[in-house]
Amino acid sequence: MPTSNEAVKLQHDAGAAPTAAEAVRAIDGIAPTTGTARQVADGVWWIRLPVAAGPGHVNVYALQDRDGIVLVDTGTNAPQTLQALTEALCILEPNHGTIRRVVVTHHHPDHIGLAGWFAERGAEIVATRGTLAVAHRMLHDKTLSRTPEEIDFAVLAGMKDLELAAFIRRPKRRYADGVAMLPNATSVIADGETLQIGKRCWTAIVGNGHAVDHLTLCSNDGLAITGDQILPGMSTNLNVPADQPDLDPISAWRDTCRRIGEHIDERSVCLPGHHTPFTGIAIRSRQMAASQEAVVSRLLEHLQRPRTAIDCLAAIYRRTLSLAERAFLFPEAVGYMNHLANRGEIVGLRRGKTMVWQKQRRPRGDTIRREASPAISRPYNFSSEVDESR
Template sequence: MSERGGLRFPWPAPPDDGTPREVAPGVLWIRLPLEMVTDHVNVWALDDGAGWTLVDTGLDTPGAHAALGRALATPRMAGKPVTRVIATHHHPDHVGQVARFAAAGAELWTTRSAWLNARMLHLDARDGICPETEVFWRRAGMAEDQLARLAAHSAESLWRHVGPLPPSYRRIAAGDEIVAGGRRWHVATGHGHAPEHAVLFSLDDDLVIGGDQMLPSISANIGVLASEPEADPIGEWLDSLHAMAALAEERHLVLPGHGLVYRGLPLRLEQMIARRRSGLDRLRGLLGAGVRTVPECFPALYRRPITDELFTLALSEAVAHLNHLARLGQARRDTGADGLWRWSAV
């Protein structure tokens, strides 16, 4: 057991990619590689007796495919098929391999928003970016040379590594009770990082499958996209964290979408709320000192320089914070003759 930032980690190091580790009876931790800023994703295998339920699947890339194949071929898992996939949310690194399991007969269980968003975004997969995203990035302050460099590596391109989700699925929703891995699970849903993100609270022991709603160290990206430029995901995220806090207990063992398994969920939710509120306070102070473009707001929100690798995530998240201040009546956005958004305090 190690401790960091008030959280407790029963396993100080993760399992090797594709090597299952049992974290509770009938529950296996499988780590898959990602070729992204975040270099891995966690998949949870729940033993249903005749087969396995997988919670999330990783991207459909050669590395992730091979690592998950190695896990399924181990003595601990061999001989039983994957009969169900539960997707916590629609992001590519969580639903990328759903299609191949569905083709082999596995049933997909997920929220309606996750299924609809994944289906829509897969149909819109492309090289480069759509015109709406290009306009959004320019208005938010992305320079022309940056836009040319980053267009080919956008999240829209990432959907090329996701197989098509099946045309039918089993819907799960907040308040549902489902059975998997010999346990009954209460379904809660969060918003902000992804609409209707499913979190599973075991009713029979201390497990919580938290997805990206309950990461142990990094905070999930909370960003505004070109499809909904006036959205307030920060407000949705804060509301969700407060709702999850009503369910969180010190005894809970959290199985997150990335990072290490941990205990200390009530504290972790408090930390995530405090982090967002602190960022909003700093941003208010910066706007009070003068008019700013979105990239000029980065120093109030981020402690390190923002490189190309992180720029689109940082841009979308900065817009999210600014939109939230605007929703509170504490900031305003004006569009200049050059088409650029400039923000000021109210």
């Protein structure tokens, strides 16, 4: 996701379990320089592209197929990104063939942005149903103003007065500014399906939490291309969209990690969407969950008194946020509220159009669960290690 908050999120991820240095190891700390490709496995090249937002770069991977190259993710549709990618491909293509297929992990511009550019040049686009649906809808959404649904969602989260007025006034970024138009004919990949690319067979794990129908690919020889699902050194955004205000993205993300865990072992190499490829995928996902649990502990303390999701932003990020950051990050605060409500840790009460949350007063061990939204995968108790902080 192109974010202005990655620095913030890095901070609240910094409290990860102390085993990090021992068990999560970068396989090669030196990123390929702009415009080059670095081989990270037999027939797999890591290309790092500059993007304007977030951590300032995105990783894409070129995979050797029988008749050319399959590219996984593309970078944003922006001149500097395209230039870096074409330079890197100029090095690969003479010996390995042209780009025949582009597989995208999810609909965020830094991952799908140039897929349409490749499609125009004859490449087949492969993505999940949800990725394609959201991308097409957003590509055709030309409005720069907030929809009534988005405004209602902000009010529900507790936004009011001048902040709400500023939120309504601030124009949205247009998705089409960073994403090339996609063709109508695209190939859909579903959960559990396999892709044969060269000698490798990749299994698709389609999950939710970071983005609708986010795709992770796990190969039969210990590689996992994880997009923004599992990242080293930073947390992943787990937002609630305005059109599904009850969503619990944290449970969905954890369930996806659990399913990825069935396809990897401790030697598997993670090829993430940002930062550096590494080993220790299961440990890294536990660290990310532990980091979420540290936020949960702070929130439960903070919610001894009734508060809105917006009131909880400072407790989550541990600093005062700018108005722009608050507007961007409040859907993540809503995600924490929904998650804690599903766990029976807090209860929500409507006050007019706003939801106010408070810690559930109950004897320890007595759990009251709210019915999960259909889009939420079943709750998953990540591990006893993670639960210690509760």
